[in-house]
Amino acid sequence: MPQAPVQTQPPQPAAGRGAAPAQPAPSPKVPPEFDGLAIWKMEPAKLLALVKDPNSTVFQKAIACKKLAFVGNKDAVQPMAALLGHPQLSCYARFGLEPNPDPSVDDALRAALPKLKGRQQVGVITTIGVRKDAKALDALTKLIDDSDPEIAQAASASVGMIGGLQASKVLRAALDRTKLPVFPVVARAALLCAEGLMPANRTQGLELYAHLSGSTMPEPVRRAALRVLNAAGPAPAGMKQYPPPTGEAADKDHSGFLGRGR
Amino acid sequence: MAEEKKGLTRRSLGKALAAAGTAAASAGTVLGQAPAPAPASQAPAPPAIGPRVAGVAINDQLVFGGIGLRSRGMHDLRQLLSDPRVKFAAIADIRDSAREMVKSTVDNYYKNNDCVMYSDPAQLLARKDIDCLLIATSDRWHGPMAMWAAQSGKDMYIEKPAAMSITESYALADNVRRYGVVYQSGCQRKNQFAFEFAVGLARSGKLGRLLEVHADTAIGLGAVDAGGHGWWPADAPEPNPLVFDWDKWLGPCLWRPYNSNYPDRGRGEFWDFHAGLLEWASHTVAMAQWAADMEYTEPVEYVPEGGTFRGDGLIDRYTIYCKYANGVRLILRNHSWMGLGSCSNRFVGTEGWVETGDSGRIEVSSNLQPLLPTAKGTRYDPTLEHMREFLESVRARVQPRANADVTAHTHVAAHAAWICAQLNRKLTWDPARRMFLNDEEANRMRSRAYREPWRMEALASSM
Numbered sequence: 001m002p003q004a005p006v007q008t009q010p011p012q013p014a015a016g017r018g019a020a021p022a023q024p025a026p027s028p029k030v031p032p033e034f035d036g037l038a039i040w041k042m043e044p045a046k047l048l049a050l051v052k053d054p055n056s057t058v059f060q061k062a063i064a065c066k067k068l069a070f071v072g073n074k075d076a077v078q079p080m081a082a083l084l085g086h087p088q089l090s091c092y093a094r095f096g097l098e099p100n101p102d103p104s105v106d107d108a109l110r111a112a113l114p115k116l117k118g119r120q121q122v123g124v125i126t127t128i129g130v131r132k133d134a135k136a137l138d139a140l141t142k143l144i145d146d147s148d149p150e151i152a153q154a155a156s157a158s159v160g161m162i163g164g165l166q167a168s169k170v171l172r173a174a175l176d177r178t179k180l181p182v183f184p185v186v187a188r189a190a191l192l193c194a195e196g197l198m199p200a201n202r203t204q205g206l207e208l209y210a211h212l213s214g215s216t217m218p219e220p221v222r223r224a225a226l227r228v229l230n231a232a233g234p235a236p237a238g239m240k241q242y243p244p245p246t247g248e249a250a251d252k253d254h255s256g257f258l259g260r261g262r
Numbered sequence: 263m264a265e266e267k268k269g270l271t272r273r274s275l276g277k278a279l280a281a282a283g284t285a286a287a288s289a290g291t292v293l294g295q296a297p298a299p300a301p302a303s304q305a306p307a308p309p310a311i312g313p314r315v316a317g318v319a320i321n322d323q324l325v326f327g328g329i330g331l332r333s334r335g336m337h338d339l340r341q342l343l344s345d346p347r348v349k350f351a352a353i354a355d356i357r358d359s360a361r362e363m364v365k366s367t368v369d370n371y372y373k374n375n376d377c378v379m380y381s382d383p384a385q386l387l388a389r390k391d392i393d394c395l396l397i398a399t400s401d402r403w404h405g406p407m408a409m410w411a412a413q414s415g416k417d418m419y420i421e422k423p424a425a426m427s428i429t430e431s432y433a434l435a436d437n438v439r440r441y442g443v444v445y446q447s448g449c450q451r452k453n454q455f456a457f458e459f460a461v462g463l464a465r466s467g468k469l470g471r472l473l474e475v476h477a478d479t480a481i482g483l484g485a486v487d488a489g490g491h492g493w494w495p496a497d498a499p500e501p502n503p504l505v506f507d508w509d510k511w512l513g514p515c516l517w518r519p520y521n522s523n524y525p526d527r528g529r530g531e532f533w534d535f536h537a538g539l540l541e542w543a544s545h546t547v548a549m550a551q552w553a554a555d556m557e558y559t560e561p562v563e564y565v566p567e568g569g570t571f572r573g574d575g576l577i578d579r580y581t582i583y584c585k586y587a588n589g590v591r592l593i594l595r596n597h598s599w600m601g602l603g604s605c606s607n608r609f610v611g612t613e614g615w616v617e618t619g620d621s622g623r624i625e626v627s628s629n630l631q632p633l634l635p636t637a638k639g640t641r642y643d644p645t646l647e648h649m650r651e652f653l654e655s656v657r658a659r660v661q662p663r664a665n666a667d668v669t670a671h672t673h674v675a676a677h678a679a680w681i682c683a684q685l686n687r688k689l690t691w692d693p694a695r696r697m698f699l700n701d702e703e704a705n706r707m708r709s710r711a712y713r714e715p716w717r718m719e720a721l722a723s724s725m
Contacts, residue, residue: 188719
């Protein structure tokens with residue numbers, strides 16, 4: 001509780017954040033070719049023209065995409081989607097597309113998904129997850145088994161973020177077949193998915209939590225699931241609907257929720 | 263009033279206010295339960311923060327790891343090391359010089375060579391013997407690191423601003439709640455006497471019916487307040503990642519060419535790396551929301567006045583008038599303070615007012631003079647007290663004053679005000695739906711898409 005101010009050390013100016021700003025060291029000047037102000041003030045039509053213009057520099061296209069995130073409409077979707085494979089501009093294109101509410105963004109991202117590789121594909125997978133595009137679930141499901149762990153992890157996470165019953169089945173199955181380093185991400189995605197299920201599909205949500213409370217799960221996920229199950233209270237009649245745990249998970253389960261002694 | 267004054271010291275007043283449940287309603291949230299936005303009068307008293315423990319068994323120590331400790335982080339580290347309940351075991355940093363500086367400090371303190379260094383935080387997070395984290399990276403890493411730490415089951419003391427966007431604010435709170443970890447943001451003024459006193463006056467009714475809570479947003483922050491969408495040109499090849507990992511330094515921010523000035527000077531210059539108003543608002547809005555008993559919500563209306571958002575990184579003298587659903591106003595301004603120090607707050611009610619700041623001095627309306635502490639306030643660093651509250655919270659598995667939910671709502675309010683300033687128009691916010699009403703551009707500014715391969719792993723309900 002509030003205590004009198006114990007002088008723990010000699011009075012001194014508070015260091016770091018929140019302290020009075022110190023005199024900064026002189027910084028380099030931003031050169032005219034990298035000054036974003038003029039682009040930032042442009043109307044959407046001019047921003048779009050910059051993105052489309054093959055003579056625009058990477059910087060010009062980057063800042064135009066950045067501003068189009070806030071002011072771009074349907075017309076901005078295809079020009080920015082065309083940059084999704086660009087090594088430097090892919091992140092700017094996603095930055096521009098991700099908050100755009102036009103549904104054509106989802107179509108563009110789904111169309112781009114199979115054409116991309118590596119980090120660019122990872123980025124698009126993540127944006128699909130953020131936008132919760134359920135139409136992409138089938139494509140993402142396949143990518144959970146991709147040989148590139150970053151792609152498999154991103155796909156798992158996005159399936160969890162999209163959520164819903166189909167996603168829960170996908171992740172439940174993936175828990176049984178994925179291995180490190182993808183498995184922990186699948187488990188976290190399933191935890192997200194379970195939480196998302198609870199309001200409308202409580203029974204299915206609790207089933208998924210019950211599975212995630214098994215001893216084979218990553219410890220933080222297991223503890224998180226157990227806390228929800230404990231808060232939900234004993235599982236009386238409804239418990240009969242849950243598939244009983246089997247094998248090692250059942251043997252090692254000490255939660256009292258799934259135990260064989262029940 | 264004379265009777266009230268008799269025998270009243272600032273310690274006894276603080277205790278009296280606290281006993282009335284006025285000064286710390288945010289504490290006492292048991293992990294795993296939904297945050298209860300209980301009014302102060304119903305809030306349980308938080309656990310007392312005990313004196314320093316003279317002797318602590320090794321098994322009772324909390325094992326800490328650090329991530330991204332430099333100037334502010336080293337300050338935090340020195341405070342943390344002084345508590346015998348703490349065993350600092352490892353440091354992760356993307357630059358070798360910073361890793362070695364921390365190791366040297368820690369090893370010198372313990373007189374051994376045990377502090378382990380990692381270039382990748384993932385390696386540190388994978389260690390099951392690490393209980394808690396001290397995180398003081400640059401701003402852009404705070405949100406992702408908090409989520410990452412929560413997903414790894416680690417409790418954390420983490421510097422502010424805690425999140426670079428409204429979406430990230432909610433996502434970090436969701437992750438902390440989901441994984442049941444203890445989170446304390448570096449909002450150390452929540453354990454600083456002058457601010458506790460001022461908040462106590464507001465929450466105890468000594469100011470009458472509360473009308474306004476004011477938050478200082480600082481003058482002279484330059485580019486960070488608004489624009490800064492430029493780049494510095496490449497001036498050198500990207501360094502060896504084992505020496506300085508440029509890709510990781512950028513974190514979730516948009517790509518830009520490497521310039522050797524960024525690591526030391528880039529943070530305050532560019533929109534990508536800075537949360538603008540939140541440099542101070544993450545402190546002062548937190549205190550204002552605490553005083554107004556609005557820690558689990560945000561204002562519903564934001565009106566800019568007097569400021570000129572020039573788009574080149576500068577906002578002139580400005581005021582942002584915000585209003586909670588109950589009519590109380592939150593006023594963010596960078597001018598007209600009484601000179602009581604940085605990060606000032608002022609709370610105004612129908613029967614009086616109080617203003618304070620980092621100087622430790624407290625000014626009140628004349629009718630409240632008898633309540634003032636007899637001793638003159640002084641400037642002091644409350645970080646150690648703030649850390650002690652964190653350590654006690656870890657032990658008790660309760661959430662401290664600057665917990666993730668409180669921090670998220672503070673940041674959402676401040677981000678909403680910053681968006682209002684950038685757009686220079688009135689905005690209406692719906693806290694339940696977590697969105698602005700009838701303003702698509704403002705709604706799009708709630709988030710900043712992460713650069714690949716970073717991701718939030720946030721729920722649908724986050725937005």
